[in-house]
Amino acid sequence: MNNFLELASSRRSIRKFEDTIVPAEDVEYFIKAAVNAPSGCNSQCWRFVAIRDRDIMERIEEAVIKKLEQILEFNKKELTESYLASKRKMVSFFAKAPLVIAVFMTNANYYDKVLIASLKEQGYDDEGIMKLLGNFDILSVGAAIQNMLLAIHEKGYGACWMNDPAIAGLEINEILGIPPEQKFISLIPVGVPAYTPKSKKMKEMSEVFSII
Numbered sequence: 001m002n003n004f005l006e007l008a009s010s011r012r013s014i015r016k017f018e019d020t021i022v023p024a025e026d027v028e029y030f031i032k033a034a035v036n037a038p039s040g041c042n043s044q045c046w047r048f049v050a051i052r053d054r055d056i057m058e059r060i061e062e063a064v065i066k067k068l069e070q071i072l073e074f075n076k077k078e079l080t081e082s083y084l085a086s087k088r089k090m091v092s093f094f095a096k097a098p099l100v101i102a103v104f105m106t107n108a109n110y111y112d113k114v115l116i117a118s119l120k121e122q123g124y125d126d127e128g129i130m131k132l133l134g135n136f137d138i139l140s141v142g143a144a145i146q147n148m149l150l151a152i153h154e155k156g157y158g159a160c161w162m163n164d165p166a167i168a169g170l171e172i173n174e175i176l177g178i179p180p181e182q183k184f185i186s187l188i189p190v191g192v193p194a195y196t197p198k199s200k201k202m203k204e205m206s207e208v209f210s211i212i
């Protein structure tokens with residue numbers, strides 16, 4: 001890779017992996033890339049759990065599929081067996097990766113206590129304050145995940161940012177022994193890619209960018 005744009009533009013989501021183990025020093029490299037991301041008020045409001053244990057992956061897979069089936073129960077008339085089979089696969093392919101990184105969001109800090117006190121006086125709760133301030137906690141976690149995806153790609157591995165498993169977020173916290181206040185955000189399966197992804201359709205630059 002000659003430059004950053006080449007690294008960023010050649011990264012793709014990978015959903016099928018070789019069995020090759022990802023060594024601990026590579027995992028640490030990915031996490032170091034993640035924790036160097038910017039975060040609102042330097043909160044570093046993230047937590048990562050790297051899972052290589054197959055039993056734990058299977059327990060998470062079961063929890064996600066169970067939750068999916070519970071959700072779909074309410075639209076039984078449109079539920080075909082082939083839809084269900086493909087949906088099950090779509091939400092649980094992470095469990096076949098040699099490594100899965102679970103990402104959680106921890107409490108953010110606020111630099112400006114005067115501003116926060118004023119908002120509380122006006123009846124804002126913690127969630128309302130964070131929403132008003134542009135949800136910088138979740139944005140910070142997203143920045144960390146993207147740093148991590150690029151580091152994974154740089155090392156020749158593939159990964160996929162997966163939010164679908166969030167349907168079973170609380171169950172994932174429980175399986176991994178993470179307290180519920182640390183909100184589950186995403187799973188990132190990682191491994192040596194088992195295929196080359198097709199090229200993807202990109203929007204025109206003029207559609208997404210202007211300079212004035």
Ligand SMILES: Cc1cc2nc3c(=O)[nH]c(=O)nc-3n(C[C@H](O)[C@H](O)[C@H](O)COP(=O)(O)O)c2cc1C
Pocket residue numbers: 011012013014015090160161162163164165197200
């Ligand atoms: C916040 C976020 C959540 C995503 N969740 C999922 C997911 O649950 N399952 C999945 O297969 N892909 C998921 N993706 C991957 C996107 O589908 C993928 O990034 C997009 O199609 C563009 O393809 P590319 O990553 O190969 O460039 C997610 C991506 C982002 C940024």
